Amino acid sequence: MLTFEKLEFSRKTCSIATVVLMLTIILYRVLTIVRTYIWKPLWYRRAMEAQGISGPTPHVLTGNLAEVQALKADAWITPMNVVRHDYVDRLFPHYRLWTQKFGPRFLFWLGLEPVIFETDPDLIKEVFSSDHKGAFAKFGPQTALSKKVTGDALFALNGTKWLHRRRAVRPVFQGEQLQGLVEPIMMSTKTILLDKWDRLLAGSRECCIEDIVPHIAALTGDVVARTLFRSSYEDSNHAFEQHKELVKLEFYRQPLPCSWTPGSITSYISVSFQRFRRRRELHASIQTTIKRMVDKAIAEESQRSDYVHKDFLSLLLAVNHLPGTIDGGFQMSKTDLTHEARSFYTAGYQAPATTLNWIMMLLANNPIWQERIYEELREVCGVDGILTMQMVNKLNNLSMVVFEALRLYTPAPETARTAVRDVQLGKLRIMKGTSISICIPKLHRLPEFWGDDANEFRPERFKDGVSAARKHPVAYMPFSYGPRYCVARTFALLEVKCIIAMIIQRFSFQLSPNYLHAPIIVGVSIQPKHGLPIVLARRQDGKPVLSSVQ
Ligand code: HEM
Numbered sequence: 001m002l003t004f005e006k007l008e009f010s011r012k013t014c015s016i017a018t019v020v021l022m023l024t025i026i027l028y029r030v031l032t033i034v035r036t037y038i039w040k041p042l043w044y045r046r047a048m049e050a051q052g053i054s055g056p057t058p059h060v061l062t063g064n065l066a067e068v069q070a071l072k073a074d075a076w077i078t079p080m081n082v083v084r085h086d087y088v089d090r091l092f093p094h095y096r097l098w099t100q101k102f103g104p105r106f107l108f109w110l111g112l113e114p115v116i117f118e119t120d121p122d123l124i125k126e127v128f129s130s131d132h133k134g135a136f137a138k139f140g141p142q143t144a145l146s147k148k149v150t151g152d153a154l155f156a157l158n159g160t161k162w163l164h165r166r167r168a169v170r171p172v173f174q175g176e177q178l179q180g181l182v183e184p185i186m187m188s189t190k191t192i193l194l195d196k197w198d199r200l201l202a203g204s205r206e207c208c209i210e211d212i213v214p215h216i217a218a219l220t221g222d223v224v225a226r227t228l229f230r231s232s233y234e235d236s237n238h239a240f241e242q243h244k245e246l247v248k249l250e251f252y253r254q255p256l257p258c259s260w261t262p263g264s265i266t267s268y269i270s271v272s273f274q275r276f277r278r279r280r281e282l283h284a285s286i287q288t289t290i291k292r293m294v295d296k297a298i299a300e301e302s303q304r305s306d307y308v309h310k311d312f313l314s315l316l317l318a319v320n321h322l323p324g325t326i327d328g329g330f331q332m333s334k335t336d337l338t339h340e341a342r343s344f345y346t347a348g349y350q351a352p353a354t355t356l357n358w359i360m361m362l363l364a365n366n367p368i369w370q371e372r373i374y375e376e377l378r379e380v381c382g383v384d385g386i387l388t389m390q391m392v393n394k395l396n397n398l399s400m401v402v403f404e405a406l407r408l409y410t411p412a413p414e415t416a417r418t419a420v421r422d423v424q425l426g427k428l429r430i431m432k433g434t435s436i437s438i439c440i441p442k443l444h445r446l447p448e449f450w451g452d453d454a455n456e457f458r459p460e461r462f463k464d465g466v467s468a469a470r471k472h473p474v475a476y477m478p479f480s481y482g483p484r485y486c487v488a489r490t491f492a493l494l495e496v497k498c499i500i501a502m503i504i505q506r507f508s509f510q511l512s513p514n515y516l517h518a519p520i521i522v523g524v525s526i527q528p529k530h531g532l533p534i535v536l537a538r539r540q541d542g543k544p545v546l547s548s549v550q
Helices: 004-050 065-075 093-102 121-128 141-150 159-173 175-201 213-228 230-251 262-303 312-320 334-365 367-381 389-394 396-408 489-506
Strands: 106-110 113-117 206-209 414-419 423-425 428-430 435-439 507-511 519-522 525-528 534-538
Touching: 004 106, 004 113, 065 093, 065 106, 093 106, 093 113, 121 423, 121 435, 141 230, 141 334, 159 175, 159 312, 159 334, 159 489, 175 206, 175 213, 175 389, 175 489, 175 534, 213 230, 213 312, 213 334, 213 489, 230 262, 230 334, 262 312, 262 334, 312 334, 334 367, 334 396, 334 489, 334 507, 334 525, 367 389, 367 396, 367 489, 367 507, 389 489, 396 489, 489 507
Parallel strands: 113 435
Antiparallel strands: 106 113, 206 534, 414 435, 423 428, 507 534, 519 525
């Protein structure tokens, strides 16, 4: 029989057991925190120091992020006095400081993530090539963010999934397929940019455009919408605007309250909630639109055997159905197609826009190259001639300028690869979880490969092509290097060249006296901090009418 004492005893035992269990859980949590935030970084730093790699002391939660932000904010306040291209130390003041203190290879921390800054071209080549069979993958904060916006798309995938997807997507961006995309690019350039600039000129000899950056962004956005979903252009353009808003919300965090008063905390919470709701709305709306367009493309494809596959979505569908792809195991599901379409939105407008901005700046500052390109255009396609892919490929001066602009102002200046297992690179042991970070503008200026005039705009370097100009495979990597180089490289170059050719066919331009040269990093790309004001004139009988261009 259960006596009162026994009952009391078992109740006590139960309470003690609960307390012991809770204490164990708390102890476990505390130990995990100590291990993650204190012991592991300490142990890791010791291990790296043993290999001769040291670096700035990290803070417990944020690593060296706060220091990086403070240094950048300080260095980016004032513009550079004149248009010079030796901006690397200004743009990355933390790299300069730490290189001076710790040498060319050092260790720093992005939160809890250890990052080795690397400048040795041979080692970079090894990390970015596939020599180490899956030892390195893309896991950085940039990849995590793009995954949030686009889901499981090529850009953020790794391993076998990435390989299958890459094989499925690659044919879309190759060869003859691209010929059909010249027409929508030309259509966008004419309607969104050239006609608008003509209207701004309103018959005058010249006019000043305060900032061409938004004009170029609108243009590349339009190109994406037309080339991606030509058949549903109106719909896709709307989704594209929503997508841009979503990228801003995901990439730019809400600033913390400036004071900790109840009022500012309440307003912070309310703004956070609004942002959260808007993000959900946008995600849902974009997803619905893209799904609808994918369905439409699938229906069109099955109904029309003679359908000419000219936009990316139809091309994706077409290659997806090629014999062999199913057996090869890389056919994409409808969800995969939706993810890819969303990722083309982000990848497809930002980098070309940044590239075009800087080409325009460089050409405005070097009118002689505008004239060289103009003369070449006259020879290859006549005045106001319609462009074809074959013609664009013959424009050597234009190619040289584009390659040089991508060298000096590479749109995505920083990239990284993370070790997914311990790996030995020469004498260096890289431990699992370590990222190898590189600064591409630094590689693009290494004097041993580019000479003492590496900071100067000299398109002639590329007269015999990229391979002859770069003296090392990774000395030039605006589209990255190795198996994960930009899958859309050929298309991106075609787009940029078509747009610049069409601008030069109609206009000449120079930098406005209001232009302040101040490259900074916005999001992940290099942007002109104070915009890009130009003075624009319509060519008359093919001749430039701006005094500086004559
Ligand atoms: C001038 C324009 C462009 C530049 C400079 C550029 C540059 C790059 C770079 C550097 C990477 C590698 C990133 C990394 O590994 O960290 C990349 C990857 C990629 N780019 Fe581009 N890009 C451009 C235009 C485009 C366009 C127009 C599209 C699509 C329509 C695109 C789609 C992609 C995709 C899907 C990847 C991921 C490839 C993979 O991981 O296998 N890019 N791009």
